[in-house]
Amino acid sequence: MEKRKLQMMRGYMKEMAISAFIVPSNDPHFGEYIQDHFNCRTWLSGFTGSAGTLAITQTEAALWTDSRYFIQAEKELDGSGIELKKMRVAGTETIEQWIAQRLENNQSVGIDSSLFSFTEYNSLKLAFNNLNIQLCNDPFETIWTERPPLKFSPVSLLSEEYSGESVKSKHNRLKTLLNVEGQFLYIISSCDEIAWLCNIRGRDIPYNPLPLSYAAVSAEKIFLFVDSSSFTLQDKRALERDDVVIMPYDTFSSFITDYPERALRIANPDKISIRNYNSSVKGGARFQLDQIRGGAVSMLKAIKNQVEQEGFRKAMIHDGIAWVKTLRAIEEKLNSDKRVTEKDIATLFSDFRSLSPLYKGESFAPIVAFGSNAALPHYSPSSEDVLISKVGLLLMDTGGQYLCGTTDTTRTIAVGPLTYEQRRDYTLILKGMINLSKARFLKGTRGTQLDFLARGPISSSGKIYMHGTGHGIGHYLCVHEGPQSIRMEENPVAIEPGMVVSNEPAVYQPGEYGIRIENVILCQKWMETESGIFNEFETLTFVPIDTNPVIKELLCDEEIKWLNKYHSMVFEKLSPALEPKEVDWLSDRCKEIN
The missing domain is CATH 3.40.350.10 (Creatinase/prolidase N-terminal domain)
Incomplete structure (x- = not known):
């Protein structure tokens, strides 16, 4: 074919x-x-x-x-x-x-x-x-004669109860950051940046609550190019009050061509197509590259406000409850010799998340990988479906979209006997995850400088993972966002207070197994001394970590203390919302290791 x-x-x-x-x-x-x-x-x-x-x-x-x-x-x-x-x-x-x-x-x-x-x-x-x-x-x-048509779904407004900031306030902050004298037109192609700026959400893109859209921002207006029939009349009027002008999606290119020539065009060079760039300067208009590292809107969006931060904490509790119910169900099925497959587990996650009134869907295709399948970092349950047997490791990487935040969690659990190599690798990955969680660092530190904290322990055994350690996470937006990251490759963007990132060291043994442990962490200011301002991470994820594979002798006292404190927090956050049998199960999974 x-x-x-x-x-x-x-x-x-x-x-x-x-x-x-x-x-x-x-x-x-x-x-x-x-x-x-x-x-x-x-x-x-x-x-x-x-x-x-x-x-x-x-x-x-x-x-x-x-x-x-x-x-x-x-x-x-x-x-x-x-x-x-x-x-x-x-x-x-x-x-x-x-x-x-x-x-x-x-x-x-x-x-x-x-x-x-x-x-x-x-x-x-x-x-x-x-x-x-x-x-x-x-x-x-x-x-492509049978090409699927473009799809446009209903668009809704995200209230300030969840966004924490009005459209007008975001518009004003963007203008201040751009610091442009005279007329300008800031061109935005990224759907998540537009959704954040206009406090809108949709369902046009898989796993991301986004409407398909473009935007062009002037000092006075936000011109939003979207399927106008996707809005209710009430929401249209609300946007108009915030100086948002709704225009047809397919008129964007002609608009940026025909907009007054004297207005300076500005765009992030990484996120404007060469076609739209050519359209914007067609009449001889001046063009300026966005001078903000990572892009002006992207940078504003990356720093979560207090309402968004609290929303993440709430979303993680809802998600943690679904994880507990799923993990317990897997264990019960295996202990009673009932059939359970990778797809069954993916369905369990979806079903239990759906019990939350804030749940809006998966934040990415669930990765449920048993045995050698886990050696594929982005594996998804296949049409063949794989039966889980009581030997080795099971890796689960799933996330949800909630009105108050986005989640992304990975746990690898032992479903049966393990080799020494599997247990050692598991413990080294856990060490790396804890190392990054405990980091305290000077303001201005970049993700590249933090990466080896997570990567170091597994590197000491002569193994490595080739993907990044951490990616930014949007607030009821994209599960992967920038401009920040924690990875080996250089990224000039510093990790700043308010940024949410993942913490996911891993190891993959092709044809045998894969291990990844992932929490979501929030950068916060720690303290200010004569040497400068120092930041730290708050762990947001509330899901028990399997301690059965751990070789305790490979963990130092501080790492054991961190793990015990983490499990105490998980139990405190989740147990009030669980059934008595689930509380008993969680209590056992959160018990201290000494």
């Missing part, structure tokens, strides 16, 4: 005199999750991972993806005629090198101009200095 699709793509390329074509994972809004309508790379290649870039010539095709998807990509690309390229592995050529080696001077490389950011396009121009880059308008409109 994929070979036939590649031939269709090559037919389009031949017609357009294009020698190579690049298909990214992006949609025009540059989010992680996308509608099926924009899932062109998956349709063309058969690879279903969320990250990957496909390059095609008339005779060859290759797909680049990262370590999370190596094993999955090998399976899904088998027989497709597409070669797998493993990113950040020694000897792997870049996509630019691969294309340049196959094309002659002045031949054309095609891209869909709506799917490449200003930054990405300029990087390609530098890499392809002897080649032409041809900007195309969505070739898949021609070759």
Whole structure:
């Protein structure tokens, strides 16, 4: 099937005199999750991972993806005629090198101009200095005959009870941060930034409570480009009172072209497509790159206010209750020799979360991985479904969207006998998670500087994980957000008070097992001394950690003290909302280790 699709793509390329074509994972809004309508790379290649870039010539095709998807990509690309390229592995050529080696001077490389950011396009121009880059308008409109249409769902307002700040206040803070004299138009393509700024939520994008939208912000107005029929009349009027002007989604490009030329256009270069950039300067208007690291709206959104912080704490209690009910149900089924599969467990999480009146859906596709499946960092229960047997490890990484916050938790539990290596690796991962949780650090510290606290213990055994240790988390928004991160790769954005990040060290033994333990942590100011201001982390997640695999001798006294204190907090937060049998179960799982 994929070979036939590649031939269709090559037919389009031949017609357009294009020698190579690049298909990214992006949609025009540059989010992680996308509608099926924009899932062109998956349709063309058969690879279903969320990250990957496909390059095609008339005779060859290759797909680049990262370590999370190596094993999955090998399976899904088998027989497709597409070669797998493993990113950040020694000897792997870049996509630019691969294309340049196959094309002659002045031949054309095609891209869909709506799917490449200003930054990405300029990087390609530098890499392809002897080649032409041809900007195309969505070739898949021609070759993908059964392409799903765009979907627009009802949009609702998020009240200040949950957001903690009015639209007008956010608008004013954005203007202050931009600090622009004269007329300007700040262009926003990211749906989560727009949802935060306008206090709106929707269901247009899988797992993310977002409406498909663009926005353009002036000193006086916020122009919101969205499906206008998605709003109630009452909500439309409320937005109008906040100086939000609702306009049709498909008029965005023409609006930024026709807006008065004297207004300075500003945008985050990582989040404006080259097509929309070209539209914004079509009439000769000046353009300025967003000067705020990570982007102005993204940075404002990352610092949670007190209402949002309290909302996270509340969401974590609701989620922790669902975790306790699920973990107890798994244990009961296994102890009574009842059949339980990976999919069954994913369903249990969803069912128990649904008991909360604040629950709005999953924050990402649940990862329930038994045995060797857990060696795939982004594994999802497959159509084959896997029976859980009473041996080894079970990894569960799931999250929920609640009106008051977003959750993301991973626990790895022993469902039967373990090897010494499994127990040692588990304990080292736990040590790393505790190390980062306990960190106290000078204001201005970046995630790159904190990363080794979590990565160090497993590194000391000669093992490593290739993904990041921590990602930002949105407030009833995207489970993965920036601009902050905790990872090996340099990120100039400091971890600041109010930022919420994950803490998820891991280890993967291909073909055998995977271990990951993840809590969500909130940066808070700790103290101020003559040396400066110091910050620390508050752990927000309330889910018991399995202590059965722990080799106690590998933990120091401070780490044991932290673990016991954490379990005391988990029991205190969750037990009032549980049934007596569940309280007994939780009490046993939260007992101290000495």
